[in-house]
Amino acid sequence: MVTTHSSTEEKILEAAKSVFHRKGFDGTRMQEIADEAGINKALLHYYYRSKENLFDAVFKDAFNELFKKIFSIVGSTIPFEEKIRYIFSDYIGFMQKNPYIPSFILNEINHNPARIADLMKNLPTPPSEILTRVKKSLEDEGLKDIDHRQFIINIISLSIFPIIARPLLKSILNLTEEEYNEFIETRKKELPDFIFKAIHS
Amino acid sequence: MVTTHSSTEEKILEAAKSVFHRKGFDGTRMQEIADEAGINKALLHYYYRSKENLFDAVFKDAFNELFKKIFSIVGSTIPFEEKIRYIFSDYIGFMQKNPYIPSFILNEINHNPARIADLMKNLPTPPSEILTRVKKSLEDEGLKDIDHRQFIINIISLSIFPIIARPLLKSILNLTEEEYNEFIETRKKELPDFIFKAIHS
């Protein structure tokens, strides 16, 4: 599936990801993508008809990546507590490797909310199924009084926010780049226990 | 302090806030600001020399608003538990009234992290003082093993994320506008207890 020889089309898509993720649709220049791909601006339009087309490819890819990850974890059959630990370590780990994707997605959706409907259709697992699965997990754990929706949003909030607010939080907490990385590593380990204590009466 | 007769300059600033908050620097057109202010494009340049100048005024104002709020709560002398409850209800309440500000701030900082240093200088209370104050509060509560930085980030994450990810979460949870508002109201009430249970062993 993975080819080392990257065709021109692949080079363009990789360059487009790099620039769009960091600068968003409005902040991106086709020239910058061409430069990063090491090709000419006109070639972008040869492979992808327009900037919007190229952006759509990048956006859908990022959205699917972000959700494939969380869906595959939630959908697995490992025990509840283990699953929670796995979500934090694995999901935060993914975002550490792709730090621009979360804010890129949120931003572009906020700038154009109508886009969501289309994205939701192409997901491998519909969100509604994830929701009912989490609801059932909580019930099986004897946590019937926990609202599964609030529970999910709490986990996602605690995971994503420190990634998307990194520069601001780094400055507020007065941490270096390495110290902030360590701060995130600590979260991965401690957040599961934080959650368990919060939901077990 | 508040004048009902709004001068042209005030009208421009209000219009600029409205557009910049929603569309960010790159997505904003001076023409749109002029239209929303009900004046001519040339007048924008008469009062504010450039788009960057106008943006700076809007950005600094939003940043200060967002932090004035949280600092005034943390700095008050009310009891610990009450303070936590107050933060969630008041801070989330502020963001409900100004839903675009959080993502606007985060976004623009991510697009230009160098901007932070300048902003930090003009804050009424330096973040370091807030940090030590929270640290002391936790110690006074007999919660010495809680890292005050993780504690703060948890509270901020749980508050802000559902605001900035509103359109996405609304879609995932399959909620109407009103239902999502109710969802946020529920958070305001339940998050304090969630936190208390999590930190009290």
Next chain:
DNA sequence: GTCTATATGGCGATAGAC
């Protein structure tokens, strides 16, 4: 497929009348 050159439109900014 890949390039250079150019068309086309839009945007920030200014000039100058009133």
Next chain:
DNA sequence: GTCTATCGCCATATAGAC
């Protein structure tokens, strides 16, 4: 202070040679 008209630039997109 406020307007109309316009300049100058830059970005997307296309034409056309190789």
